[in-house]
Amino acid sequence: MVVAILGPAVTALPLRTLRLVVGGLLLIFGLQWLRKAILRASGYKALHDEGQIFRDELAAAEASASERRGMVEDWYGFTLSFKGVVLEGLEVVFIALTFGSNQHNIPLAALAAVTAIVVVALAGVLVRAPLSRVPENTMKFVVGVMLTAFGTFWGAEGAGAHWPGSDAAIPALVAAIAILALSTSALLRRNLRLETVSPS
Amino acid sequence: MARVRGFLAFWYDFIIGDDWRVAVAVVVGLAVTYALSRTAAPAWWVLPVAIGVFLPVSLWRATRPRGGSRTNR
Numbered sequence: 192m193v194v195a196i197l198g199p200a201v202t203a204l205p206l207r208t209l210r211l212v213v214g215g216l217l218l219i220f221g222l223q224w225l226r227k228a229i230l231r232a233s234g235y236k237a238l239h240d241e242g243q244i245f246r247d248e249l250a251a252a253e254a255s256a257s258e259r260r261g262m263v264e265d266w267y268g269f270t271l272s273f274k275g276v277v278l279e280g281l282e283v284v285f286i287a288l289t290f291g292s293n294q295h296n297i298p299l300a301a302l303a304a305v306t307a308i309v310v311v312a313l314a315g316v317l318v319r320a321p322l323s324r325v326p327e328n329t330m331k332f333v334v335g336v337m338l339t340a341f342g343t344f345w346g347a348e349g350a351g352a353h354w355p356g357s358d359a360a361i362p363a364l365v366a367a368i369a370i371l372a373l374s375t376s377a378l379l380r381r382n383l384r385l386e387t388v389s390p391s
Numbered sequence: 392m393a394r395v396r397g398f399l400a401f402w403y404d405f406i407i408g409d410d411w412r413v414a415v416a417v418v419v420g421l422a423v424t425y426a427l428s429r430t431a432a433p434a435w436w437v438l439p440v441a442i443g444v445f446l447p448v449s450l451w452r453a454t455r456p457r458g459g460s461r462t463n464r
Contacts, residue, residue, distance in 0.1 A: 220408075223407075225446070226408075226453070229450060343438045346438060347421075349421075350422075350425040350428060350434070352424050355433075360435070367439065372446075375450060379450060383454075
């Protein structure tokens with residue numbers, strides 16, 4: 192329904208404006224994410240214990256009183272699921288619409304999005320155990336690098352810049368941002384070690 | 392009113408996050424890119440340079456010992 196409503200509206204927007212807005216937001220969001228991941232990787236910010244957080248949230252959900260509202264049997268469970276689905280779903284909608292309007296083919300982008308959901312769900316079921324062993328911060332570090340690189344690419348294109356090599360600039364951007372993030376993280380780790388050894 | 396404030400706070404935290412200067416740097420970087428793109432000079436390098444400068448600066452501010460700005464959340 193959201194795609195049906197937003198689809199025609201988004202395709203009516205000029206492509207450059209869309210790239211500028213989406214790229215700018217991606218870049219801001221990616222940099223904030225990367226900043227946090229670097230602070231965690233260097234030891235300046237505590238790492239999350241994802242297992243403990245999951246257990247705490249699960250316990251809170253199980254302990255909450257089941258309340259019926261209208262046709263909804265369990266209001267707490269409904270709210271929890273609804274928020275998650277809306278947030279993640281809207282991300283998918285915007286990505287699909289951006290790619291679709293870029294290629295002037297929204298139905299193909301929608302089909303690709305549905306296929307991706309099926310493939311990711313299957314992959315999640317099949318490789319759940321090894322995936323859960325990947326440290327959360329490593330995953331956030333990689334996502335931060337990717338968001339920053341794509342945001343830089345789209346944002347600059349939307350603002351009117353032309354990348355040398357066109358789309359081939361994306362892997363170069365990913366590599367450059369990864370090197371910047373890893374070297375900054377190593378430098379901060381070294382600083383923290385020095386501070387710990389000789390506190391001023 | 393509280394719900395509106397909560398809604399705005401969510402989006403502020405979602406987009407701006409811990410350091411508003413990063414968001415300002417991105418907006419200024421995009422504006423400079425646009426201004427340069429109207430000339431004959433290449434404009435693609437502005438955002439990568441802005442990231443190369445402002446990300447380390449933001450991290451330096453967050454980790455410097457004085458002022459109690461270091462976070463450990």
